[in-house]
Amino acid sequence: METVGLIEKVMLAVPDLIYIYDLQAHRNIYTNRELFHILGYRPEELHIMGEHAFARLVHPDDIPFFSRMLEIQLALKESEVLDYQYRMMHADGSYRWLHARETVFQRDLTGRVEQLFGIAQDITEQKNITDALRISEEWYRLAVQNLPDAILLQDRDLTYVWMIHSLPKLLPAQVVGQSDHQLKEHFPHLAPLIPIKQQVMHTRQSEQVEVAVVADDATHYYEITLMPREQPDGTVIGVSMYGREITEKKRMDLLQLEQERLKTALAKEQEINEFKSRLMLRVSHEFRTPFTVMTNSVEILERHFDRLTPEARFQRLQLIHNEIQRVARMLDQMTQTLRNQLHKPTLQPSQFDLSQLCQEVITTLEQTMGQAHQLRFEWEGVCHEFTGDREMIYSVINNLISNAIKYSPENSEIVITMRDQAPEQVTLQVRDHGYGIASHEISQIFEPFFRGQHPIKITGMGLGLNIVKEIIDLHGGTIQVHSEAGRGTIFTINLPYMR
Numbered sequence: 414m415e416t417v418g419l420i421e422k423v424m425l426a427v428p429d430l431i432y433i434y435d436l437q438a439h440r441n442i443y444t445n446r447e448l449f450h451i452l453g454y455r456p457e458e459l460h461i462m463g464e465h466a467f468a469r470l471v472h473p474d475d476i477p478f479f480s481r482m483l484e485i486q487l488a489l490k491e492s493e494v495l496d497y498q499y500r501m502m503h504a505d506g507s508y509r510w511l512h513a514r515e516t517v518f519q520r521d522l523t524g525r526v527e528q529l530f531g532i533a534q535d536i537t538e539q540k541n542i543t544d545a546l547r548i549s550e551e552w553y554r555l556a557v558q559n560l561p562d563a564i565l566l567q568d569r570d571l572t573y574v575w576m577i578h579s580l581p582k583l584l585p586a587q588v589v590g591q592s593d594h595q596l597k598e599h600f601p602h603l604a605p606l607i608p609i610k611q612q613v614m615h616t617r618q619s620e621q622v623e624v625a626v627v628a629d630d631a632t633h634y635y636e637i638t639l640m641p642r643e644q645p646d647g648t649v650i651g652v653s654m655y656g657r658e659i660t661e662k663k664r665m666d667l668l669q670l671e672q673e674r675l676k677t678a679l680a681k682e683q684e685i686n687e688f689k690s691r692l693m694l695r696v697s698h699e700f701r702t703p704f705t706v707m708t709n710s711v712e713i714l715e716r717h718f719d720r721l722t723p724e725a726r727f728q729r730l731q732l733i734h735n736e737i738q739r740v741a742r743m744l745d746q747m748t749q750t751l752r753n754q755l756h757k758p759t760l761q762p763s764q765f766d767l768s769q770l771c772q773e774v775i776t777t778l779e780q781t782m783g784q785a786h787q788l789r790f791e792w793e794g795v796c797h798e799f800t801g802d803r804e805m806i807y808s809v810i811n812n813l814i815s816n817a818i819k820y821s822p823e824n825s826e827i828v829i830t831m832r833d834q835a836p837e838q839v840t841l842q843v844r845d846h847g848y849g850i851a852s853h854e855i856s857q858i859f860e861p862f863f864r865g866q867h868p869i870k871i872t873g874m875g876l877g878l879n880i881v882k883e884i885i886d887l888h889g890g891t892i893q894v895h896s897e898a899g900r901g902t903i904f905t906i907n908l909p910y911m912r
Contacts, residue, residue, distance in 0.1 A: 430511070430533040433518055436486060437527060439464040451511070451535045453504030472500035472508050487526050489517050495529075498536070510540040563635070563656035566642065567593075571610060571652070602626050606637070610652045613639045617649060623659070634663040703736040738781065742815075749808070749880055760802045760887055762911060767799040767806070767839060768792050771831055774810045782815065785823040794833025800911040805884045812877040813843040813904050820902070821847030838890075841906040850896040858894065 430451050433443040440463065444456055452470075459466045471479060478499065489495060495515045500508040511533040518530035565576040565588075572592040588596065597604040602624050609620050619640045626633045635656045642651040710729045718726070775788050810829075817827045830842040850858060854865045859882040862875040885892045889909050896902035 430535075432531050432533070434515075434529045434531060435527065436483070436529065439468075440466055442528070451533075452501055452509060470502045472502070475499045486515070486529060489515075489526055489529075491517060493517070509535055510537045512536045562658045563654070565654040565656075566651065567610070567654070568651040569614065569649070571607065574651070606639070606654075610639055613641050613652055614649050617641045617643070624656075632660075633658060634660045703740050707733050707736045735782075747876065749876075758805075758883065758887060760805070762800050763803055764798055764800050765803045767796040768794075768831055768833075770803065770807060771810055771829060771841070774807060774814060775829060778811070778814055778818065783818045783827075786818050786821060787824070787826040788814070788829065789826060790829045790831075792831040792833070794831075794835070794839075796831065796833040796835070796839050799839060799908070801888055801908065802884075805887070806908075809881050809884050809906070810841065812881050813906075816877060817843050817845035817847065817902070821845045836910050838907050838909045841908070842903060844901065844903045846901040849898040849900050849902055850894070851898050852896075855894055855896060859892075 430447045431443075431445045432441045432448070434440070435442050441459065444459070448459070449455055462469060467479075468476070478497075482497065485495065493516065496513070498510060498512050500510055503509050513531055513533040515529045515531040517526050517528075519528040521527045563576070566574050568574055570592055571594070572590065573588045576588060593603050593607050593610070597607070606622065606624070609622060612618075613620050619638060621636065621638050624635045624637050626635060636659045638655045640653045640655070641649050642653050643649055710733050714721070714726065714729050721729070771792075772790060775790055779788055814827065814829060821827060825846045827846075828842075828844045830840075830844070832840040832842075834840060850865055854863075857863045858865065859878050861879040863879075864875045882892060885906060885908070888911075891907045893905045894902065895905075
């Protein structure tokens with residue numbers, strides 16, 4: 414009995430939590446009074462919680478750990494000590510870190526571990542100190558890694574009063590006591606910083622600049638932060654310079670830019686090659702018909718010239734002439750589109766009379782391909798002083814009216830309207846009563862080589878409207894189309910006045 418009493422006194426006197434844990438009942442069958450001091454629970458409170466006490470009190474993040482720990486506890490050998498750490502909820506709701514050491518206390522008749530004897534020490538404070546040290550070390554490491562490569566202090570006269578980790582060839586012995594004005598001949602990279610430093614002292618605002626320093630036949634790039642030096646009363650007494658070498662970053666940035674440039678160039682080259690292939694296919698297809706017509710007409714004139722009437726000869730010559738004009742138009746479109754693909758087109762702006770230009774295009778078309786159509790020109794305002802690329806605008810008007818002629822039946826009317834809305838914009842509209850455009854094709858008509866489905870076969874490269882759209886975009890304008898199959902089409906262009 415004296416031995417039991419002695420053991421009890423020892424267990425009560427030990428400043429650690431001592432317990433006997435029953436693996437079958439999932440609860441402590443004995444704890445000393447340190448349970449209350451460490452976790453704030455009395456033995457009877459844990460007893461009321463029953464077998465769910467441990468699951469309720471252990472930290473949620475540690476539950477998976479204890480699921481694996483049960484297998485280890487059941488496999489413990491005699492005299493083997495299990496050592497681990499975990500968190501338990503205190504009665505006040507906070508969590509305490511415990512360092513537990515357990516060994517086998519009792520086995521059942523089959524030799525299976527039934528109870529464990531354990532000692533748990535509260536190591537919360539040690540954990541907090543360790544975590545604080547780890548965080549401090551991380552902050553220190555970050556601070557060291559981010560220390561400037563150069564720190565220089567100057568007074569109001571821009572004389573260096575202190576420096577550390579200097580720039581290449583800029584040693585403290587050479588610089589301290591000297592001003593930028595005295596050093597700029599030997600160190601030219603300092604000269605551009607002088608007005609910036611004066612501005613920093615005047616405005617009390619920090620500035621950041623890049624400086625290139627040549628040393629040992631190599632160029633070093635630095636990111637320099639300039640900050641005003643102020644006394645506690647706010648008096649500016651000079652400038653602080655913090656320099657960080659960014660040579661490697663600069664090299665990587667340039668390498669990335671070069672890679673992006675090469676990638677863009679490769680994509681552009683692939684796009685141009687694809688465009689050329691499509692262009693060649695279109696050329697071989699579209700040029701076949703006019704060349705066949707011209708060849709046949711030439712052969713008829715050569716073989717039967719004497720037997721043909723003057724009217725028949727004229728018709729054949731007119732047919733050849735018309736086909737030559739058609740080929741010329743297609744070549745113009747092809748050349749312009751290819752030029753736009755290879756080089757971004759630029760405007761050659763000039764001031765001209767837009768209404769006169771419209772009349773010029775209409776007159777030319779009336780004498781050529783538009784002889785069988787009625788072209789009517791209406792205008793509101795004269796638009797004498799429009800500024801834009803005259804040749805490009807001529808191409809736009811010519812393309813739209815030519816399309817209206819091609820896709821309209823003979824003797825139908827085509828109305829060209831111009832409304833001068835100075836000083837904002839001028840509106841041009843071409844309206845025909847032709848075959849129209851199917852609604853599902855309207856979104857594609859400005860794409861190169863697009864050819865819609867029409868009731869009659871009309872030759873062409875499919876480039877005209879693509880050229881029109883690019884020219885309108887270059888002028889900062891807009892183009893809209895409204896069409897109904899079988900009822901005609903209206904193209905409306907808005908061109909802003911250039912300021």
